Amino acid sequence: MSQRQVVWKTCGRQKPKYLSVKQISQVVMMGSKGEDDVWYFAYGANMSPSCLRKRGVHPLEIVAVKCPTLQLTFNHRGAFGNLIPLDDPTEDGPRGENQRARVPCAHGALLRLTTEDLGRLQQFEGGYSLRDCKVQDYDGRTFVAYVFLSNKLLQLEKGLPPTPRYLGLLQEGADAVALEPAYTVRDVMDTEVG
Numbered sequence: 001m002s003q004r005q006v007v008w009k010t011c012g013r014q015k016p017k018y019l020s021v022k023q024i025s026q027v028v029m030m031g032s033k034g035e036d037d038v039w040y041f042a043y044g045a046n047m048s049p050s051c052l053r054k055r056g057v058h059p060l061e062i063v064a065v066k067c068p069t070l071q072l073t074f075n076h077r078g079a080f081g082n083l084i085p086l087d088d089p090t091e092d093g094p095r096g097e098n099q100r101a102r103v104p105c106a107h108g109a110l111l112r113l114t115t116e117d118l119g120r121l122q123q124f125e126g127g128y129s130l131r132d133c134k135v136q137d138y139d140g141r142t143f144v145a146y147v148f149l150s151n152k153l154l155q156l157e158k159g160l161p162p163t164p165r166y167l168g169l170l171q172e173g174a175d176a177v178a179l180e181p182a183y184t185v186r187d188v189m190d191t192e193v194g
Helices: 049-054 098-102 115-124 164-177
Strands: 005-007 028-030 037-042 061-067 070-076 080-085 106-114 128-137 142-150
Touching: 037 115, 049 164, 061 142, 070 106, 080 142, 080 164, 106 115, 106 128, 106 164, 115 142
Parallel strands: 037 142
Antiparallel strands: 005 028, 037 106, 061 106, 061 128, 070 080, 128 142
16 A cells, blocks of 8 residues: 555634535545545544444555554543544543553544545534544555544543443454554453453
8 A cells, every 4th residue: 555645725724613514525635546535533432343344434445554643532422532632631541540551542444435425424423523643654655634522521530330232342443453563452451450
């Protein structure tokens, strides 16, 4: 796979919290197989092939990646996943201060999707805003991708352990994508899930 140059076109100075399919289609991938394709960074249940199938989403390409500036926490209502900046002093996550030392950044699946599939995913992501972030594959190539981040009003003050069902979806996704062996979902949280 060759490195792609991604050009972002936005409406105004700030990205809207929720983007329509028309707005999403303003993202143009230069040199990609289709001009309506976008990169999306999945770090939670959307890494899971079974979850994507149930949502009617069919990735055109899947790449294991990491996001050097963000870390996974379970501070979205219901103990669902969210990404926070590595230097965020207000968030310790479910493990406290050891979280940053043990798991320095989030890993996940970089999915190449049609704009229609990204719009389909957005319908399932209530309480999350679509933003952009930079990710790197394990060979060091950098990509700009969309990512869902929890709206501030729906973030818990402290993270909680995810449910066994949600944890299973994350582990299924991590296995399917072949994330680095040093990064496992159970390592991300230092808590017993029954």
